[in-house]
Amino acid sequence: MTTAATWAGIASIVVTATAGDVLQSRAMKKIGDLGAIQQSHGILYLVRRVASSSRFMLGLLFMALAFFSLLVTLSWDDVSVVGPASASLTFIANAFAARIFLKERVDHRRWLAALFVAGGVALLAR
Amino acid sequence: MTVRKYLILLAVVIFGSCGDVCLGRGMRDFGAVTSANWRLLLTVLWNPWVITGICLLILFFCSYLTALSWADLTYVLPATALSYILMALLASVFLHENVTPGHWLGIGLITLGVGFVATGPSLTVAAHNPPREKPDPARTQVVFDKGTGSDV
Numbered sequence: 001m002t003t004a005a006t007w008a009g010i011a012s013i014v015v016t017a018t019a020g021d022v023l024q025s026r027a028m029k030k031i032g033d034l035g036a037i038q039q040s041h042g043i044l045y046l047v048r049r050v051a052s053s054s055r056f057m058l059g060l061l062f063m064a065l066a067f068f069s070l071l072v073t074l075s076w077d078d079v080s081v082v083g084p085a086s087a088s089l090t091f092i093a094n095a096f097a098a099r100i101f102l103k104e105r106v107d108h109r110r111w112l113a114a115l116f117v118a119g120g121v122a123l124l125a126r
Numbered sequence: 127m128t129v130r131k132y133l134i135l136l137a138v139v140i141f142g143s144c145g146d147v148c149l150g151r152g153m154r155d156f157g158a159v160t161s162a163n164w165r166l167l168l169t170v171l172w173n174p175w176v177i178t179g180i181c182l183l184i185l186f187f188c189s190y191l192t193a194l195s196w197a198d199l200t201y202v203l204p205a206t207a208l209s210y211i212l213m214a215l216l217a218s219v220f221l222h223e224n225v226t227p228g229h230w231l232g233i234g235l236i237t238l239g240v241g242f243v244a245t246g247p248s249l250t251v252a253a254h255n256p257p258r259e260k261p262d263p264a265r266t267q268v269v270f271d272k273g274t275g276s277d278v
Contacts, residue, residue: 021199021203022199024191024194025194025198025199025202028191028192028194028195029194029195031195032195033195033196034191034192034195035130035134035192035195035196050191091203091204094199094200094203095200098198098199098200099200102198102199104198104199104200104250105250106200107246109242109243109245109246110200110201110204110242110243110246112239112242113200113204113239113240113242113243114200114203114204114239115239116235116236116238116239116242117203117204117207117235117236117239117240119232119235120207120210120231120232120233120234120235120236120237120238120239121207121210121232121236122232123228123229123231123232123235124210124211124214124229124232124233124236
């Protein structure tokens with residue numbers, strides 16, 4: 001039976017995974033096209049540039065938190081509940097977060113895409 | 127969108143799904159990990175399938191970051207959701223997992239979602255500005271020349 005603790009765990013996964021994705025996206029936009037940087041400055045400069053971004057490192061930290069939240073929540077409930085719920089809700093949360101924090105233009109086409117993919121992932125992960 | 131950018135998105139799909147399938151195949155050699163045998167996780171790291179899976183997932187992460195450097199998050203995530211489909215097909219063929227009618231319905235929904243987003247622009251700006259496909263070269267050059275340092 002899915003308990004309040006499970007839903008708290010799922011909420012934790014969704015929040016940390018979304019924060020990680022948004023921070024990574026913001027960091028990459030700030031750095032610029034990685035392919036072009038690698039061609040003009042070389043791979044070592046690129047690695048140093050990415051690794052020195054505090055936003056990128058914070059994003060990695062949130063991704064690690066999402067991973068451990070997933071592991072803990074999986075110890076509380078079935079993967080058939082936790083997996084689809086967290087993956088599909090993360091898609092929706094990312095659309096909201098990208099609109100609010102990244103100022104992306106999330107038009108009706110992207111909302112539909114997020115909803116369809118979230119539904120598909122929920123069905124596929126069962 | 128150039129051919130190179132589509133290839134990067136394809137790399138995200140292929141490396142992500144193949145990496146997960148390799149990890150899944152490797153973990154089958156060990157069985158369930160519990161608090162009583164958590165040290166098994168250290169042994170797992172020497173399994174060839176797990177090593178291959180980790181290498182592929184590192185490549186996935188590199189291509190994912192590259193895609194995020196020139197496309198919106200709300201474009202990259204749905205556009206690369208094909209990896210869920212590829213993962214289901216690979217798991218069916220190589221791991222002999224059962225693909226149910228519900229799975230096929232899920233595959234159909236994801237394909238529709240990818241179709242919706244893939245026909246739109248990959249990069250947008252604030253809601254009151256028109257979409258643009260490529261970053262401003264002048265702005266990009268300034269970013270290149272900034273060198274290292276904190277950007278928060």
